[in-house]
């Protein structure tokens with residue numbers, strides 16, 4: 001009998017599928033699997049909804065089909081390969097956890113992440129963590145940034161794992177949804193999740209040990225269910241999340257406020273770098289567009305490393 005389930009972990013050829021009674025069943029894949037058509041190194045990803053059957057007298061099953069994906073995020077399988085690795089599928093939203101100190105997240109990193117979410121059409125929320133460490137100046141900066149991103153359409157949540165601040169709000173936003181939790185190492189992702197649901201007992205690591213090697217040895221994504229409801233995807237390959245190298249003439253689509261301003265540029269194909277009559281550049285100079293956002297746009301525009309594919313998936 002076929003059952004429906006969701007993949008919560010993949011390690012090599014074994015995939016952990018959560019059945020409809022929330023029981024975890026280790027599954028292999030049936031030899032021939034209908035795939036989604038992309039050339040990926042992994043046929044099944046965390047977040048995939050699948051059909052599977054159980055093997056008799058064994059606590060194991062076989063996946064026979066991957067149901068259509070609402071969306072998925074990828075990274076390149078390796079530096080030279082054209083193949084991709086699907087990091088996660090069926091995301092409802094992405095939380096970008098940042099910190100203004102220890103370690104400080106750069107605005108460039110935030111904007112890259114947000115632009116990538118736009119390209120994937122995944123709603124993004126910014127989480128300011130470690131707020132217990134912010135002095136008055138950093139608190140002002142946080143309010144200013146939250147206001148600036150809020151105007152663009154990105155909501156913010158302010159949290160502290162230490163002082164248990166903002167956890168209810170975060171948990172309620174996560175409830176009933178599948179969320180990607182992203183952010184630089186050390187910003188407190190695991191700590192915040194543990195503070196929401198201590199039973200998960202995720203490993204945390206002091207910031208002073210971040211430079212030590214072995215940090216990024218895991219390459220498999222994992223999905224956790226919170227006791228308060230909702231699934232969280234913690235993916236180690238998040239650096240490669242920037243895999244979507246947007247075409248230069250499409251880049252402004254992924255900066256919503258820049259895209260809105262571009263309507264007033266003199267040339268319809270204005271790229272907002274140095275063109276005469278560019279409403280975007282003018283707005284940045286007049287303070288109507290955050291200079292940091294404009295600079296992030298330009299930095300992505302000029303980022304010609306050729307590291308990533310130019311295709312949008």
Ligand SMILES: Nc1nc2c(ncn2[C@@H]2O[C@H](COP(=O)(O)OP(=O)(O)O)[C@@H](O)[C@H]2O)c(=O)[nH]1
Pocket residue numbers: 129130131132133159160161162163183184185186187188189190191192203204205206207
């Ligand atoms: N002061 C303070 N420290 C925090 C907070 N959240 C996490 N940390 C510390 O930051 C370090 C890294 O946390 P961790 O959860 O491992 O970060 P991750 O790499 O994003 O999962 C640990 O030493 C945590 O104790 C917070 O809200 N306030």
Ligand SMILES: [Mg+2]
Pocket residue numbers: 189190191203204
């Ligand atoms: Mg962690």
Ligand SMILES: [Zn+2]
Pocket residue numbers: 262265266270271272273275277278279280281
């Ligand atoms: Zn322009």
